[in-house]
Amino acid sequence: MKAAIAMAAALSIIITAYAMEKTVTSAQKTDLKTDFIVLGMGCFWGAEKRMGEVTGVIDVESGYAGGDLPGAGYQDILNHERALRIGKTNARNHAEVVKVTFDPAKVTLETVLGKFWESHNPTQGDRQGNDIGSNYRSGIYYHDAAQKTTALATQAAYQGALDAAGIGRITTEILPLKNYITAEEYHQNYLRKNPDGYCGLGGTGVKYPKPAERVAQNGTPATTAGVSSARLDGGNLNFAQQLIAFEAENCEFCKLFDKDILSHWQSEVPVVATMNANPPVGWELEKPLFAAPTIVLFKNGKEVTRYTGYNGEKANFWKWLGFQLLSPEQRKIAFQQGTEPPFTATNLDEKRPGKFVDPITGATLFLSNAKFESGTGWPSFFDPIEGAVTEHEDKTHGMRRVEVRSASSGIHLGHVFNDGPAPTFKRYCINGNVLKFIPDKE
Known part of the structure; x- marks a missing residue:
C-alpha cells in the first residue's frame, strides 16, 4: 500500500541521486553528548513521527539497513523484494529503518526502545499492518556491545508484558548495524510534509514496563x-x-x-x-x-x-481479576453490557438485612434496606451507597438510557430510571448475577 502511494513521488526523482550510503560505526560518534540507534518498525514514515515524540530525541532520519544491497534506493529495495518472492535471489533485503539520535543526559536508551516496542507490533514477522515484505520487518540494529545488551534486556521485558496480555512471541531481529543508507529526501519528515499521509503503524496496545x-x-x-x-x-x-x-x-x-x-x-x-x-x-x-x-x-x-x-489503569486490573473470578454468564454482563433473563437472579427475592457488593472488588454497592419489589424481574433499589456507582449515557438498542456501573471496578450493573419510590423516585434496575449478597452478622 505504501509503495503505491510513494510511486508518484519516486517517478519524479532519480532515486539513486538522492540516496547516500553511510557505514555508521561507533568511531563516527565524535559528539560524546549524543548517541544513536537504528530501528526497523515497518513503514519509516510513521516510525519517524513516533520516535520523534520522545523527549530527549534530537533527530530521526529515515533510511535503509540490514541488507546485502550497498547503494540501494527505495525502488531498488521494492524490486529486490519482488525478486525474493518469486525466488530469483537469495540476497538479504534492507529493512526500512529510522536512525534515532538522542541525548543520553535527557533520555536513556531503554526509554527510547520502550517507545519502539510500544509503537509497532513486533510479533508479525515480515510485515507491519498492511505493509508486507521483509523490507517491513521489525529490527534493532546496534553499534556496540552495550546497545546489544540493552536491546536484549528490553526484548525480554516486553515479551513478559506480551505474555501477560496473551499476545504472541516477538520476531524482532537484534543484529549489528550493517549497510546503513540515508533514504531519499522526499521520505524525510514525510508526515510533517503530508499530515494526511499513510502511516501504517499500530502497536499491540501493551505498554512497555517502565525502567523503574x-x-x-x-x-x-x-x-x-x-x-x-x-x-x-x-x-x-x-x-x-x-x-x-x-x-x-x-x-x-x-x-x-x-x-x-x-x-x-x-x-x-x-x-x-x-x-x-x-x-x-x-x-x-x-x-x-x-x-x-x-x-x-x-x-x-x-x-x-x-x-x-x-x-x-484500575479498570484494566479489575477486568483481569474479574475474568478469573466470574462465570461466563457474569462476564457477559460485566464486560459486554449483557442482561440476564428476568426472574432468574438467585438474589431477586433476597430480603435479609445485609449488603450487595461488587463481585470482584467487594465494595458495597447497595444496602438491603434500599431494595424494593419493582415487579420487573430484576433486583431493584431506590438508592446506592454514596459514590459506589457511576452513571453513563447509553444509546444502544435505539434507546436513550442511563447505564449504571460499579465505581470501584467499572463493570456494567444495569440501568437507572425515574420511576422508583420515594424518597429518591429512582429505580436502579440491576442484574442480580453481578451482585454478591452478604448478610449482616446476627
Missing part, C-alpha cells in the same frame, strides 16, 4: 518500608486461591498500585505484597518475573495467571 519497575531476575531480596523482603511461606497463605503482588525497591508504580488497589482491598480473594522475587516456599511460578509490580494469582500453589506492570 524492574525486578531483580536473580531473586535478590530488596527492602522497602512496609513490605517484607523475606521469602513468603506458602504454609501461611491460602493454598486454594491467593494473590501475591511482587513489588520492588523504589518502584513508583508499586506505590501507585498500593495506593489505588491494595489500600482499598475488600475482595474475597486474599492478597499479600512482597519485595522478594521468588514464589512462596513450596509454590511455583510459571516463569521468572520481568517487572514490578507483577500480580500473580496462585491456585493450589501454582501460578495460573499474572498481571504485569501497573500505571494507574
Whole structure:
C-alpha cells in the first residue's frame, strides 16, 4: 500500500541521486553528548513521527539497513523484494529503518526502545499492518556491545508484558548495524510534509514496563518500608486461591498500585505484597518475573495467571481479576453490557438485612434496606451507597438510557430510571448475577 502511494513521488526523482550510503560505526560518534540507534518498525514514515515524540530525541532520519544491497534506493529495495518472492535471489533485503539520535543526559536508551516496542507490533514477522515484505520487518540494529545488551534486556521485558496480555512471541531481529543508507529526501519528515499521509503503524496496545519497575531476575531480596523482603511461606497463605503482588525497591508504580488497589482491598480473594522475587516456599511460578509490580494469582500453589506492570489503569486490573473470578454468564454482563433473563437472579427475592457488593472488588454497592419489589424481574433499589456507582449515557438498542456501573471496578450493573419510590423516585434496575449478597452478622 505504501509503495503505491510513494510511486508518484519516486517517478519524479532519480532515486539513486538522492540516496547516500553511510557505514555508521561507533568511531563516527565524535559528539560524546549524543548517541544513536537504528530501528526497523515497518513503514519509516510513521516510525519517524513516533520516535520523534520522545523527549530527549534530537533527530530521526529515515533510511535503509540490514541488507546485502550497498547503494540501494527505495525502488531498488521494492524490486529486490519482488525478486525474493518469486525466488530469483537469495540476497538479504534492507529493512526500512529510522536512525534515532538522542541525548543520553535527557533520555536513556531503554526509554527510547520502550517507545519502539510500544509503537509497532513486533510479533508479525515480515510485515507491519498492511505493509508486507521483509523490507517491513521489525529490527534493532546496534553499534556496540552495550546497545546489544540493552536491546536484549528490553526484548525480554516486553515479551513478559506480551505474555501477560496473551499476545504472541516477538520476531524482532537484534543484529549489528550493517549497510546503513540515508533514504531519499522526499521520505524525510514525510508526515510533517503530508499530515494526511499513510502511516501504517499500530502497536499491540501493551505498554512497555517502565525502567523503574524492574525486578531483580536473580531473586535478590530488596527492602522497602512496609513490605517484607523475606521469602513468603506458602504454609501461611491460602493454598486454594491467593494473590501475591511482587513489588520492588523504589518502584513508583508499586506505590501507585498500593495506593489505588491494595489500600482499598475488600475482595474475597486474599492478597499479600512482597519485595522478594521468588514464589512462596513450596509454590511455583510459571516463569521468572520481568517487572514490578507483577500480580500473580496462585491456585493450589501454582501460578495460573499474572498481571504485569501497573500505571494507574484500575479498570484494566479489575477486568483481569474479574475474568478469573466470574462465570461466563457474569462476564457477559460485566464486560459486554449483557442482561440476564428476568426472574432468574438467585438474589431477586433476597430480603435479609445485609449488603450487595461488587463481585470482584467487594465494595458495597447497595444496602438491603434500599431494595424494593419493582415487579420487573430484576433486583431493584431506590438508592446506592454514596459514590459506589457511576452513571453513563447509553444509546444502544435505539434507546436513550442511563447505564449504571460499579465505581470501584467499572463493570456494567444495569440501568437507572425515574420511576422508583420515594424518597429518591429512582429505580436502579440491576442484574442480580453481578451482585454478591452478604448478610449482616446476627
